[in-house]
Amino acid sequence: MRNIWTIFKRELRGYFATPVAYVFLVVFLAVAGALNYFVGNFFGREQADLQAFFVFHPWLYLFLVPAIAMRLWAEERKSGTIELLFTLPISLPQAVIGKFLAAWAFAGVALALTFPIWLVVNRLGSPDNGAILAGYFGSFLMAGGYLAIGACFSAWTKNQVIAFVVSAAVCLVFTLSGTQFVLNFLSGWVPESIATTIGSLSFLTHFNAISKGVIEVRDLVFFGSVIVLFLIANSIVLDLEKAE
Amino acid sequence: MIQADSLTKYFGPIKAVDGVSFEVKKGEVLGFLGPNGAGKSTTMKTLCGFLTPTAGSASICGFDIVEAAIEAKKHLGYLPEGAPAYADMTPRSYLGFIAGIRGLSGAARRQRIEKTVALANIASVYDQPIETLSKGFKRRVGIAQALLDDPDVLVLDEPTDGLDPNQKHEVRKLIGEMAPEKAIIISTHLLEEVTAVCSRAIIIASGRVVADGTPDEMEARSRHHNAVTMKLDKDAMAAAEAALKKLKDVASVQSPRDGTLIAYPEGGKSIITAVSDLARSKKWPVEEIYAERGHLDEVFREITQTAA
Numbered sequence: 001m002r003n004i005w006t007i008f009k010r011e012l013r014g015y016f017a018t019p020v021a022y023v024f025l026v027v028f029l030a031v032a033g034a035l036n037y038f039v040g041n042f043f044g045r046e047q048a049d050l051q052a053f054f055v056f057h058p059w060l061y062l063f064l065v066p067a068i069a070m071r072l073w074a075e076e077r078k079s080g081t082i083e084l085l086f087t088l089p090i091s092l093p094q095a096v097i098g099k100f101l102a103a104w105a106f107a108g109v110a111l112a113l114t115f116p117i118w119l120v121v122n123r124l125g126s127p128d129n130g131a132i133l134a135g136y137f138g139s140f141l142m143a144g145g146y147l148a149i150g151a152c153f154s155a156w157t158k159n160q161v162i163a164f165v166v167s168a169a170v171c172l173v174f175t176l177s178g179t180q181f182v183l184n185f186l187s188g189w190v191p192e193s194i195a196t197t198i199g200s201l202s203f204l205t206h207f208n209a210i211s212k213g214v215i216e217v218r219d220l221v222f223f224g225s226v227i228v229l230f231l232i233a234n235s236i237v238l239d240l241e242k243a244e
Numbered sequence: 245m246i247q248a249d250s251l252t253k254y255f256g257p258i259k260a261v262d263g264v265s266f267e268v269k270k271g272e273v274l275g276f277l278g279p280n281g282a283g284k285s286t287t288m289k290t291l292c293g294f295l296t297p298t299a300g301s302a303s304i305c306g307f308d309i310v311e312a313a314i315e316a317k318k319h320l321g322y323l324p325e326g327a328p329a330y331a332d333m334t335p336r337s338y339l340g341f342i343a344g345i346r347g348l349s350g351a352a353r354r355q356r357i358e359k360t361v362a363l364a365n366i367a368s369v370y371d372q373p374i375e376t377l378s379k380g381f382k383r384r385v386g387i388a389q390a391l392l393d394d395p396d397v398l399v400l401d402e403p404t405d406g407l408d409p410n411q412k413h414e415v416r417k418l419i420g421e422m423a424p425e426k427a428i429i430i431s432t433h434l435l436e437e438v439t440a441v442c443s444r445a446i447i448i449a450s451g452r453v454v455a456d457g458t459p460d461e462m463e464a465r466s467r468h469h470n471a472v473t474m475k476l477d478k479d480a481m482a483a484a485e486a487a488l489k490k491l492k493d494v495a496s497v498q499s500p501r502d503g504t505l506i507a508y509p510e511g512g513k514s515i516i517t518a519v520s521d522l523a524r525s526k527k528w529p530v531e532e533i534y535a536e537r538g539h540l541d542e543v544f545r546e547i548t549q550t551a552a
Contacts, residue, residue: 006344010330010337017332080328084389087292087324088345089317242294 003090007098008105011072015106020071028064028110035060036117048125053117054135054211058175058204061146066167068107069150070160072099073238077158082242096235100151100227107143111136131213138210141223142203146171148230155237171203174226178202245270245319245397245427246291250300253283253290260286262451263300268427268444270396273419275442275459276431279548283451284431285325288401291429292322304397318346321395325402325431327386331375335366335385338374339392346393356392363418364388379406387415391422398428404437416441435540439463449548463538465546469512472519474505475532481505484528491518 015021032053036042040052076082085095121127150167157163176182177198186195199205206219246268253261261283268274278284289295291302293309293316302309307316329338339360343353361367364384369377374385383406390398403419404412419428419441432438438445439459447455447462455462463469476484481499488497488507495510509515516535523530 002347003345006341009344010333010341013337014330014332079331080324080326081330083289083294083324084322084328087294087317087320087322088342089314090345091314 003094004098004101007090007095008102011099011102012105015068015102021106024064024067025110025113028060029113031064032056032060032114033117042117048121048127050117050121050127050132050135051211053114054139055208057139057211058142058207061143062171062175063168064110065107065143065146066150066153066164066171068103069147069167070154070163072103072151073155073234074158074160074163077242078160086242092235092239096151096231096238100148100231100234103147103151104140104144107147108140111140111143128213134213134215135211137215138207138219141210141220142207145174145203145223145226145230148227148234149174152230152234152237155234156241174201175203178205245305246274246302246399246429248287248291248300248302251287251290251297251302252299253286253295254298259451261290261297264448264451264453265300266446266453266456268397268429270427271424272444273423273428273430273442275438275445276429276448277433277435277438277445277544278431278448280433282448282548284448285401286451287448288322288399288429288431289324292320292399293317294324318393319396321390321393321398323386323390323398323400323403326405327383329374329382329385329389332373334371334373335361335388336370338385339388342389342392348393356394360388360392363391365414380408380411383407384411384415387418396426398422398426400428400430402432403430404432404434412437435544439540447544447547454547455543459540460537462543463540464512466536466538466540466543467508468536468542469538470509470514470516471536472507472509472516473532473534473536474507474519474523474530475503476505476523477529477531478503480528484523484526487522487526488519491515491522493518 035056036053040056042052045052073082076085086092118132121132122129149170150163153167153170154160154163156166178200179202183195183199186198206222209216209219248264248266251261251264252259264283264287266274276284276287286295290297291309293313296310304316305319307319309316330341333341339357343357348356361370364387366381366384366388369381374382377385383403387400387403390400400419404415407415416437419430422428423443430437430441442459445455445457445459445462446453474484481503485497485499485505488494488505491507493510493513493515495508498506498508500506507515507519514535520533523533
């Protein structure tokens with residue numbers, strides 16, 4: 001536990017040590033706000049909820065979360081500090097979990113900084129704050145899922161750009177698999193059960209349920225499993241490839 | 245305290261380390277020598293638990309580096325090649341991080357950090373980001389990191405690479421001071437470093453140990469070991485050369501340039517007394533006379549080239 005905490009602190013401080021963190025936060029907040037107001041028609045809908053805000057989160061995360069995750073391991077490999085890290089008395093899972101939690105906390109900070117929109121909606125109407133809280137919770141959970149994918153591919157290369165592109169592509173697959181477009185494309189020639197399975201892997205489907213305020217165990221289990229599975233894959237990739 | 249037992253490491257089909265065995269006891273400083281790509285760094289990385297050996301085993305203070313990795317690493321301070329460090333951190337936050345991982349806290353933590361900063365002489369750059377430091381300071385920050393927990397075993401991969409002569413001297417002095425309490429391995433391709441700090445040396449070529457001994461023993465393998473060089477007046481050269489050749493235990497005599505004669509002994513025997521007695525009795529006008537210890541670089545070249 002202590003080692004996870006030490007790694008976590010170093011990593012999180014690492015985010016704020018460079019201007020990258022601030023650039024990221026500004027971009028995230030600007031884009032999240034812009035999508036909400038212009039595309040989501042937040043005011044035009046005249047509804048006291050944050051549906052217009054949350055609906056864009058999967059698409060926003062698709063590009064921004066791999067940007068948080070790409071440096072996690074790729075940078076360690078490039079600078080050679082990975083050799084230092086794994087000759088210190090810590091275990092591989094401790095390092096993997098500590099780093100992941102730091103990135104997740106950073107994503108959480110970015111998400112928390114969108115609070116003015118919550119203030120606005122409370123000022124203009126009386127929204128269901130429980131549903132909004134669930135939306136934030138779901139969004140945070142989904143960010144964790146994307147991050148675990150990003151961390152895994154960051155461990156696979158020492159080039160941050162490759163890490164970004166590959167994880168964005170994999171995240172896209174996990175996002176799109178639930179859209180009507182993909183499901184229509186699959187229907188007819190792929191067995192029903194496989195099409196349903198592919199559809200059920202979608203971040204969109206699981207997130208939409210939570211963002212409407214419905215927290216169901218299967219959605220929590222889904223994101224939890226994605227995180228755990230990709231962190232295990234992350235450890236395996238590191239163990240096999242750390243010498244490269 | 246350090247034990248390597250037929251350590252072997254493959255990278256795919258390439259054998260980088262091939263059955264390397266050695267032992268380092270407390271108080272010993274072992275020098276790892278070898279040409280670039282000989283497997284020095286790979287051996288060290290495997291020994292320190294960064295790479296998993298394909299075959300064989302290694303242990304630090306009795307803890308197997310694979311089976312009891314965490315325990316072994318607690319007793320180990322390691323400076324990887326090139327002294328990598330988190331560039332955006334300052335030595336202060338960096339050493340704080342290492343102290344956290346090493347489980348140091350409170351007064352012990354403060355004391356160890358203070359002591360290490362003084363030992364590695366990095367107080368003047370303590371609050372500058374590591375990426376802005378010179379090569380010499382980066383290296384010293386790396387050494388500080390390895391020393392922080394006062395480990396029983398130190399493994400330093402090219403600790404003086406990129407340092408100026410003064411800094412090299414300082415680092416060697418530091419290693420010398422710590423030596424009695426620890427088991428230390430350093431890798432280097434500076435042969436003078438071996439003579440300066442190591443109590444034993446291993447030469448590695450193509451992943452195999454090709455020589456293992458004290459620096460003196462290694463030097464004794466040189467053709468130049470105990471050879472006597474004499475500088476004298478040009479006019480006396482011919483007579484002296486002829487007389488030296490007849491001397492007992494002298495194998496050959498060479499004159500690399502005017503006014504200098506080198507007498508090579510038979511089987512590395514000491515001939516300096518015989519030669520100087522001869523010079524005195526014949527009243528040669530000798531300006532300078534000395535016996536060589538041997539050329540380590542020559543031995544190194546010979547061993548590594550025949551092995552490769």
